[in-house]
Amino acid sequence: MATLHNKVGAIIQDGIVEGQRFALSSDLWRYASTSTHCDLLITMAFSNDDVENKQSVMWLVQQMKEHEPNLRVEIRYHRLNSCYAIYLTADYKSLLKGAELCHIKKAIKSKFGGGMRDFSFEEAQFFAGVEGKNTFLSPMERTLIVKQMVDMMRAGKGGLTLKLPRRTISFTEGTAIVPRLQSTNVVQHVSALHNTEFLKHLQQKWVTSIEAQPIDQIKDYFGTEIAMYFAWLGHLTTALWFPSLLGIVMWFLGGFKYKNNPGDKQDLYQLISDICFVLFAFFNCIWSTIYLEWWKRVQAELAFKWGTYDATQDSYLQDPRPAFQGDYLAPNPVSGRMEPFYPAWKHIVVRYVITYPITFLCVVGMFVAMLAVFTVQDLADFYFSDSFFFHWICYLPMIVYALMIVISDKIYRRLALILNDWENYRTDDEYEDFLITKIVLFQFVTAFGSLFYIAFVLRDMKRLQETLATLLITRQVTQNIMETVVPFMIEKLKLSSLTYKMTRSMSDGSLRRHVENVRNKRQSSVEQEESPRTPREGLFTLGSPVSPEGQEVRQRKGLETEKEQPRTLSSIFREDFSLKTERLPLPEFKPSHDSNPELTQAELESVMSVYARPLDDFLEMFIQFGYVLLFSPAFPLAAVCALINNLIEIRVDAFKLCNTVQRPFGRRVKDIGAWQKAMELLGILGVMVNCVLIGQSGLVQRIWPELSWGGQILIIVVLEHVILAIKMIIDILVPDVPHWVRIETAKQEHFRREAFKRESRLLSHTQTPSSEQQNNQPEPSTPDAGPRFNRLDQLNRSKRRSITPMVRLSSFTRKPRKDSDDNCID
Structure with missing residues (x-):
């Protein structure tokens, strides 16, 4: 017994000691140092074979040197998850070329017409602020450009092969290299790093504040897609105030006492309840219409303000998404550049033979399962509702149904992604639209199927009220917990576990001293960062890719230099060339001095979960x-529950983006995409x-009282047509685009036309009558030469095309150019 007691005591003592080490080592990630700047971070997957890790990273860097030789590449070893990471940074010239490739809109100088236009590298001097290399492109735009460069690195003619010790990975012609490595688990993540200084400022104004959302700052940091989602969420929250207030009034006025049996007593209270029910249903129809039309105008204003108002392009003008796989390379029918080609008949076969039947079977199967659960529920209520010992059986069917919904949603989500990948869509917009369609169809059945069955088959309004309240409240509470609390705790526990494993070889005293040194070093660096910024508190900018303190120094130097002499693009490009650092030795082997490991912010972010798109948030x-639109007449407080949830949801989603996931790549959008159509269809169904x-x-x-079944159908049809007509009239009377936006876009187009006329007249005066004189015409040596010479130079180079990654494929040959056709800023 004494021996057992000693063993138990030793186990408890060891547990206490290890717990102390676990808590102590977790301070290493809490006081992680800020990483040096990079535009893109590629994290390689962990492998037990270190030779395979080195070969894979060396091969990938070699491909980057061949496809994008101007990218600055650094290799670092991440101790936290024992893998290599590639830090990519692009110089300003490459970024400007990539801005044209990504169709990024920028403001035109006022003397050339003003307004927003797709950036053109050959006409860079026409764009306002292009001389400021630290402010012209935001960090989000820089990241998107570099990611586009990396994604469009494709295997050339004959394909590629990566030979590793335990496997061989082949790349067919036109296959995107990095997405292929991700699918084969060689590359783990491709991510953008957070700007910790600006993120802290953003959280103060967004997560912990009750003021209006800083939508413009969200757009600058996370991109227009995520900013558009939060603008839509805030607009929906504002619109919910109207049905919420009306619902509270009607709830206390009528109480909504439902008469399910013909023999129930008819009293004044029941009459008021019936009148409130009908009025609330009418209000729902009109409210949803006004809300949807109101949002169209709001999103048009935001799109115009953000320069994405005319961002929609034909699919042939968009670059293929990285995961798009073609049978062979073929010229684009519009641009003529070589890109992967996939026959249209294969899309049709996969969609109609495989995808649609499987989706239909899943939806029908879920509906049948729901009917089976309700049947079992009725039987359980019939046999066990009055039993004292077996009354708990009545709750089992609904518990099983709730678990079935959760499990089936997860399974179907993976199935929908697999089916969408099989369909092999060329552009991101097509891929996302069809994915949304698949997911919404299934979710519609799981979320609303039971309510339709209770409302129109059982016709039990009391049960409909209880079921709607239960589904709405429980779904909101559980989703908020699963979105924020659970991921946050899992991430922090994972980080603590990794730091604990990383410091297992250190003694207790060494670990304490090292953690204390790291803590003191971090606190002193924070004090040094905050001290010079005290008089300028609140000034944050996203224009510079460097650290905040370096940003201010460079901006001051830049302003002083600009006062002395105007800067040109050529001088800026020469500065980039002179500042270009050498690549780190390749590979950077695992450091031998593991006794004092210190973590960086990049290592922490590389192990966080990925936030691909706001699809789940929209859903x-x-x-x-x-829930609010379709069945809230049965439960008028549904809008109140939704309003309270959304006030919390804004902060929950903001906290999730800022603390629990990697920084997402924000796409440029002009609206909420397929969700707008889905909301409009839901409005008609409502x-x-x-x-x-x-x-x-x-x-x-x-x-x-004696109304027949046919008469009831007639009343419903007539009422429905009247309300749909009102809905259509509102849609016609309220334009989707505000009048001032139309005027401003027309003004910009007018200014551009007038500027073009002026430039055309200048060109006509500069042209000489003989071709010899034209050939002897001096060309500008820099892109900052006057507009007259630039226009003339463009005419001489009319056949030159913008460079794209596909041009560098060995299967694509460019016609030789004369010396006179050279771009002066190439």
Whole structure:
């Protein structure tokens, strides 16, 4: 017994000691140092074979040197997850060329017409602020450009092969290299690093503040796609105030006492409840229409303000998405550049033979399973509702149904991604639109199927009210917890576990001394960063890719230099060349001095989960809007619950983006995409559902006690057509684009035309009558030469095309150019 007691005591003592080490080592990630700047971070996957790790990273860097020789590449070893990471940074000249490739819109100088236009490298001097290399492109734009460069690195003619000790990875002609390495688990993540200084400032104004959302700052940091989602979420939250206030009034006024049996007593209280039910259903139809039309105008204003108003392009003008796989390379019918080609008939075969039947079977199967659960629920209520010992059985069917929804959603989500990949869409917009369609169809059945069954088959309004309240409240609470608390705790526990494993070889005293040194070093660096910025507190900018303190120094130097003499693009390019650092030795082997490991912010972010797109966030709000619109006459407080949830949801989603996931790559969008169409279809369905609820309400039964089934259908159809007509009239009377936006876009187009006329007249005066004189015409040596010479130079180079990654394929040959056709800033 004494021996057992000693063993138990030793186990407890060892557990306490290891727990102390676990808590102590976790300070290493809490006080991680800020990483040096890079535009893109590629993290290689962990492998037990160190030779394979070195070969894979060396091979990938070699491909980068061949495809994008101007990229600055640094290799570092991440001790936290025992893998290599590639830090990529682009010089200003490459970024400007990439800005044209990514169709980034920038402001034109006022003397050339003003307004926003796609950036053109050959006309760089026409764009406002192009001389400021630290401010012209935001960090998000820099990251998007470098990611586009990396994604468009494709295997040339004959393909590529990566030979590793335990496997061989082949790349067919036209295959994107980095996405292929991701799919084969050689590359783990491609991510953008957070700007910790600006992120801290953004959290103070967004996560912990009750003021209006800083949408413009969100756009600058996370991109227009995520900013558009939060603008839409804030707009929906504002619109929910109207049904919430009306719902509270009607709830206390009518109480919504539902008459399910013909023999129930008819009293004044029941009459008021029936009237409130019908009025609330009418209000829902009109409110949803006004809300949707109002949002169209708001998003048009935001798109114009952000320069994405005319961002929609034909699919042939868009670059293929990195994961798009073609059978062979073929010229684009519009641009003529070589790119992967996939026959259209294969899309049709996969979509109609495989995808649609599987999706239909999944939706029908879920609906049948729901009916089976309700049947079992009725049987359980019939046999065990009055039993004292077995009454708990009545709750089992709904518990099983809730678990079935959660599990089926996860399984179907993976299936939808697999089916969408099989369909092999060429552009990101097509891929996302069809993915949204698949997911929304299935989620619609799981979220609303039971409510439709109760409302129109069972016709039990009391049960509909209880079910809607239960689904709405429980879904909102559980989703907020699963979105924020659980991922945050998992991430922090994972980081603590990794730092604990990393410091296992250190003694207790060495670990304490090292953690204390790291803590003191971090605190002193924070004090040094904050001290010079005290008088300028609140001044944050995203224009510079360097650290905040270096940013201010460079900006001051830049202003002083500009006062002395005007800077030209050529001088800026020469500065970039002179400042270019040599690549680190390749590979950077695992350091031998592991006794004092110190973590960086890049290592922490590389192990965080990925936030690909706001699809799940949109889906959550779409279902919530459906609950409020379709069935809230049965439960008027649904809008109140949704309003309270959204006030929390904004901060929950903001916290998630700032603390628990990697920094996402924000796409440039002009609206909410396919979700706009889905919301409009839901609005039409809401009119139909509310009209049916009105048709079978107690008020209609009071007015026409002997109304037949056919008469009830007639009332519903007439009412539905009247409301849809009102909805259409509102849609016609309220323009989707505000009048001032139309005027401003027209002004910009007018200014551009007038500027073009002036430039054309100048060109006509500069042209000489003989071709010899034209050939002897001096060309500008820099892109900052006057507009007259630039226009003339453009005419002489009319056949030159903008450079794209596909041009560098060995299967694509460019016609030889004369010396006179050379670009002066190439």
